[in-house]
Amino acid sequence: MNAADLRLPVDVPSTALFTDRYELTMLQAALRSGTADRRSVFEVFTRRLPEGRRYGVVAGTGRVLDAVENFRFDSGVLDFLAAQRIVDEPTLAWLADYRFRGDIRGYPEGEVYFPGSPILRVEGTFAEAVLLETVILSILNHDSAVAAAASRMAVAAGDRPLIEMGARRTHELAAVAAARAAYVGGFTSTSDLAAGFRYSIPTVGTSAHAFTLLHDSERDAFTAQVDSLGEGTTLLVDTYDVTEAVRAAVEIAGPELGAVRIDSGDLLLLAHRVRQQLDDLGATKTKIVVTSDLDEYAIASLAAAPVDAYGVGTQLVTGSGHPTCSMVYKLVARADEAGPDAPLRPVAKKSMGGKTSIGGRKWAARRPDAAGVAEAEVVGTGAVPPELADHQLIVELVRGGEVVAREPLDAVRDRHAAARAGLPLSATQLSRGEPVLPTEYL
Secondary structure: OOHHHHOOOOOOOOOOOOOOHHHHHHHHHHHHHOOOOEEEEEEEEEOOOOOOOOOEEOOOHHHHHHHHHOOOOOHHHHHHHHHOOOOOHHHHHHHHOOOOOOEEEEOOOOOEEOOOOOOEEEEEEHHHHHOOHHHHHHHHHHHHHHHHHHHHHHHHHOOOOEEEOOHHHOOHHHHHHHHHHHHHHOOOEEOOHHHHHHHOOOEOOOOOHHHHHHOOOHHHHHHHHHHHHOOOOEEEOOOOOHHHHHHHHHHHHOOOOOEEEEOOOOHHHHHHHHHHHHHHOOOOOOEEEEOOOOOHHHHHHOOOOOOOEEEEOHHHHOHHHOOOOOEEEEEEEEEEEEOOOOOEEEOOOOOOOOOOOOOOOOEEEEEEOOOOOEEEEEEEOOOOOHHHHHHEOOEEEEEOOEEOOOOOHHHHHHHHHHHHHOOOHHHHOOOOOOOOOOEEEO
């Protein structure tokens, strides 16, 4: 069963107020002027990647589909809008019957993107499509930022598993979304139970320093934990003296101790010392988990250390310094009259400061070189060249208001790994650089 069908408690009953006021005031004015029913096309894209990033990661699409389905103006929401005099009575009556009945197409979740990539395309009447701007951008900007950071960390970690541990460093609902995005980017588990409940992401966790401090001695704490959770548990060994803690951990749990966790200090030095000590004590299979404000650079610096897993919190849920992807939602085409078959004409913003946009409903394809490695992101508004027909990126997500593209999160995660593997090798470099693929416009 799809988790969205369970109506789990972390869901919000209505997403209609996850919007900016100006979307409703534009709606009111468009209804009054007679332009609200004009067929319109909006596209989500970013003009540039965050500084130094070589690719972006599309994440949050599944949550966008849920948000669009739940975009309903119920009586409580309408009462609020009326009491605050945000819109007039005719607009309230229109909102009472609101359902998005248009089409949405875009890059499949987990795919990579570049500047100018038409990540999402929303097509319907101006009225129904303009209302979705803020909720779509808030989801995609947040989740894609976290997924991009997670992807870089996964590259740095190699085959070593990554644990998402950022719930205490962000909003409680953002923590659930961040855990989901991290899983898309390559993390293997989360400490957040709401994320495990909502999205079936594997959850992990054992104890904190508080549990050790609760007891009269570290040995008492370890004994209590092993008695409760078994010898395969993970013991936190840096509350007092690491060497003494490791010795006590193996004495109490035996050589089959599951793992030890190091949460402070010089992780590179401590990992080597702890590994040597564990091996000397016969605990050769006991793993070492490191935490403590890790980011992709810290993870990369530990590549040669005898570390078996990483736990990442703050830097992950804040996008490792880039908490947003600066995606925008722009009108790129519209009809001159109402009607589903009215012809579209391109429209585009022209302004100073690099905030221009390119008009027209777009297609996108990723051109491979002779070896099958991607060499360019190609975006166009006319006919798709025959040589790119089999390399198109945009898929159907919503048709006539009905979601047609829900998929398991593991499929999204696998897609991202495959998409990243199809990029030039320089995409995985952590050093600052330009986007690994140029964007070409036809």
